[in-house]
Amino acid sequence: MSQKTFAFFPEAAFGPALNSVGIAQAVERLGHKAVFLSDPGFVGVYEGYGFEAHPVNLSEPMPPEQMAKFWEDFINGHIPNFRKAPIDQIDNYVKECWEAIVDSAKWAQKDLPGILARIQPDVIAVDNVILFPAIKQFGVPWVRIISCSENEIEDDAIPPHLSGMSVDDKEGHAAFRKKFNEVIKPIHEDFNAFLATTGEDPYPLGQFFEASPYLNLLLYPEPVTYDRAEPLDPRRFQYLEGCVRQDDPYEVPAFKRNSDGPLLYISFGSLGAGDTELLKRLISLIGKSRYRALVNVGDYMDAYEDLPDNVIIQSWYPQPSVIPQVDAVIHHGGNNSFTECLYFGKPAIVMAYVWDGHDNAMRVQETGHGFRSDRYDWTDEEMIEKIEACLTDETMAARLRKTSAHMQAANGQEKAARLLTGLVENKA
Known part of the structure; x- marks a missing residue:
């Protein structure tokens, strides 16, 4: 087949961006060309991996550094809401996110038709929670990637997306769906009005995207998937078993104290790093323990002074190279952190703050691959107890080894690349 x-x-x-980078790398290993359509602030990320990237304005145009600051300020402005239960975040954080997401679809429609006409892709893969009509209408196979939690594809038998609820809490599921639809209704009506201007049919209340008729790729690994009332059709829905990308190698530095102690990795992602008070509290706890810790503090290096000798901080780590070398991870439930811990068989304590982190935290605990922890309401003794369980629970360790072996044998990147290129072969 020609390129x-x-x-x-x-x-x-960064979660969806780096997941797509991994798939794109595998596509290029098969001899094809991968390009990126990108929010202007992320163009440099894709170019850094050697890909051609085309900026698509998703908001009022602004310099990339200003765009990055916008989302940083957005997240930091919501830190008080991180103390709330997911259902109580619907009318603040979740509502404001959906307003911004709907606006992004409107802005993208201005740029996308011209960009697609210029680059003439044979297949388009979109990892987002909202429909971009120009992609659906371009006339080539389009693929939906679901790198967030699996329940982004809804089913009545499983917890609603973003709820962080147990599979057995049916009453909670109904309450969450009811409040979500009530709060989101005006935003949803605005989106449907926009769809009408593009010739698209309206979506049912609460739905902002649809499954692709061609192919849908879910990042979730099968060992932690939900039992659905209506199983997903494997001809259209495929699990990528984590699809972990390759990154720069990492050598664990020498620690001045606890040089042989269990090694932890702590990261709340690039945006969650703004919650410096929580990270300082964890660092203080580790400083009094037998452990060592590598801590990702993002752009807030200057906020930390007098670090204990068994803690090392950096603004960024090549996470897929770090996690295999640690004994346990404390993270925010982001899709990459969630799947990388499972892929490398590492127990995790998930301290979610927003979006599908809540779902991933509950899923880690319900499937016996780690623990869900409240983000703020915990004592030092409770946190140490969870860490020790991560280090010593043999049943959990065996389950993690089994899940890791399953995921690594699947080679999700190559699987995704084969499925994507198969769309073109089938079309031919």
Whole structure:
């Protein structure tokens, strides 16, 4: 087959962006060309991995550094809401996110038709929670990637997306769906009005995207998937078993204290790093323990002084190279952190703050791969107890080894690349 062009359009967050990078690398290993459609602030990320990237305005145009600051300020402004239960975040954080997401679809429609006409992709893969009509209408196979929690594809038998609820809390599921639809209704009506201007049919209340008729790729690994009332059709829905990308190698530095102690990795992602008080509290706890810790503090290096000798901080780590070398991870439930811990068989304590982190935290605990922890309401003794369980629970360790072996045998990147290129072969 002659070289084809595969366009990837992840949302402007490092989780989906880096997941798509991994798939794009595998596509290129098969001899094809991968390009990125990108929020202007992420163009440099894709170019850094050697890909061609085309900026698509998803908001009022502004310099990339200003765009990055916008989302940083947005998250930091919501830190008080991180103390709330997921259902109580619907009318503040979740509502404001959906307003911004709907606006992004409107802005994208201005740029996308011209960009697609220029690059002429043979397949388009979009990792987002909202429909971009121009992609659906371009006339080539389009693929939906679901790198967030699996329940982004709803089913009546499983917890609603973003709820962080147990599978057995049916009453809670109904309450969450009811409040979500009430709060989101005006935003949803606005989105449907926009769809009408593009010739698209309206979506049912609460739905902002649809499954692709061609192919849908879920990042979730099968060992932690939900039992659905209506199983997903494997001809259209495929699990990528984590799809972990390759990154720069990492050598664990020498620690001045606890040089042989269990090694922890702590990260709340690039945006969650703004919660410096929580990270300082964890660092203080580790400083009094037998452990060592590598801590990702993002752009807030200057906020930390007098670090204990068994803690090392950096603004960024090549996470897929770090996690295999640690004994346990404390993270925010982001899709990459969630799947990388499972892929490398590492127990996790998930301290979620927003979005699907809540769902991933509950899923880690319900499936016996780690623990869900409240983000703020915990004592030092409770946190140490969870860490020790991560280090010593043999049943959990055996389950993690089994899940890790399953995921690594699947090779999700190559699987995704084969499925994507198969769309072009089938079309031919």
